[in-house]
Amino acid sequence: MNPDxxxxxxxVVRDRIAGACRRSGRKETDVTLVGVTKYVEPELIRAATEAxxxxxxxxxxxxxxxxxxxxxxxxxxxxxxxxxxxxxxEAVERFSFIHSLDRxxxxxxxxxxxxxxxxxxxxxxxxxxxxEESKSGISEESLPGLVDFSRSLPHLSLLGLMTIPxxxxxxxxxxxYFRRLRALRERLAGPDLPLPELSMGMSLDLETAxxxxxxxxxxxxxxxxxxxE
Numbered sequence: 001m002n003p004d005x006x007x008x009x010x011x012v013v014r015d016r017i018a019g020a021c022r023r024s025g026r027k028e029t030d031v032t033l034v035g036v037t038k039y040v041e042p043e044l045i046r047a048a049t050e051a052x053x054x055x056x057x058x059x060x061x062x063x064x065x066x067x068x069x070x071x072x073x074x075x076x077x078x079x080x081x082x083x084x085x086x087x088x089x090e091a092v093e094r095f096s097f098i099h100s101l102d103r104x105x106x107x108x109x110x111x112x113x114x115x116x117x118x119x120x121x122x123x124x125x126x127x128x129x130x131x132e133e134s135k136s137g138i139s140e141e142s143l144p145g146l147v148d149f150s151r152s153l154p155h156l157s158l159l160g161l162m163t164i165p166x167x168x169x170x171x172x173x174x175x176x177y178f179r180r181l182r183a184l185r186e187r188l189a190g191p192d193l194p195l196p197e198l199s200m201g202m203s204l205d206l207e208t209a210x211x212x213x214x215x216x217x218x219x220x221x222x223x224x225x226x227x228x229e
Contacts, residue, residue: 001225003047009223010035010051013206017217020210031210034078036202036220038063039227042070048223049073057099057218061087064094080162080199080218082136089113092121099124099162099199099216102138104149111153120157124199125150127184129177130166137163140184147188160197160215161185171205178212 013033021028034057037045045056049071056071058064059081068077079095085106091098092113101107101123114121125146128137138146143161150158161184165177178200189195201209203222210217221227 001044003044003050005225006044006047006223007051009225010048010053013219013222016207016222017210020207023207024211026210030215032216034080034199034216034218035223036080036218037067037224038081038220040220040224042067044224045071049075053223057220058095061090061094068094078216078218085109089116092117097122097124097159099218100126100136101146101150102126102128102136104146107146107150107153107156111155114155120155122157122159123150124160124162124197125158126162126164127181129163129180132166135164140180143184144188147193151193158193158195160195160199162199162216164202165200165205171208174201174205175208175212178209178214182213 017031018028032055034055035048035053036057038059045067055076055078057078057080077095078097078099079091080099083091083100088109092110098121110121126137127140127143128135129140150156161181163177163181165174181198181200185195185198197215198213199216201214201217203219206217206219
C-alpha cells in the first residue's frame with residue numbers, strides 16, 4: 001500500500017459514509033471516522049492524516065508510543081483494545097477516548113489516574129452482546145450496574161457504548177447487534193446521562209452501522225488495506 005492509495009481509500013470510505021447518512025436521514029457531521037492503525041506503519045498513518053483523517057484508533061500501547069511520536073499534530077487518539085489495569089496510567093495520558101471499559105475495577109483505576117492529571121477521561125463501555133468468550137466486554141445483563149458505578153466516579157466521563165458483532169456472512173448479520181446496542185443506550189440514557197456515542201461498525205458493515213445510529217466508526221482495512229501482523 002502506498003500513500004497515494006491511502007488517500008484514495010479514505011475518499012471511498014467517506015463517500016460510503018455520506019451515502020449511508022443520506023439514506024438514513026442523518027448528517028455526516030454526526031458520524032466520526034476513527035482510522036484503526038493496528039499493525040499499520042507510521043508512514044501510511046501520516047498519509048491518512050495529511051488527507052484529513054483526524055481521529056485514530058489503536059489497540060496496543062506499545063504501538064501507540066512510536067506512532068504518536070512519528071505522527072504528530074492536533075490528532076484525537078482512541079484506545080480501542082482490551083485494557084489491562086496495570087497499563088491504565090499510560091492509556092489515560094496518551095488517549096482522548098477509551099472505548100473498552102468493561103469492569104468496575106478498571107473504571108475506578110481510570111478515574112484515579114485521570115484525577116492525577118487533573119482532568120476527566122472520556123470512556124465508552126464495551127458490551128459483548130453475543131457472549132463470545134474470545135472477546136472482551138461486559139454482558140448485557142451486567143451493563144446497568146457498570147453504568148451506575150461509572151457515572152459516580154469523579155474523573156470519568158461516560159459518553160456511550162461500544163460493541164463488536166460476531167463474524168457473519170455479510171453486513172446484514174451485524175444489524176441485530178447494532179440495533180440492540182442502540183436500544184440499550186436508549187434505555188439507559190436520561191437527561192443527566194445522555195450517552196451520545198455509539199461506537200460500532202467496521203470496514204465491512206459501516207453502512208449498516210450508520211443506518212442503525214453509529215456515531216463512531218472504527219475503520220482499518222478499508223483505509224489501510226489488509227493487516228500484516
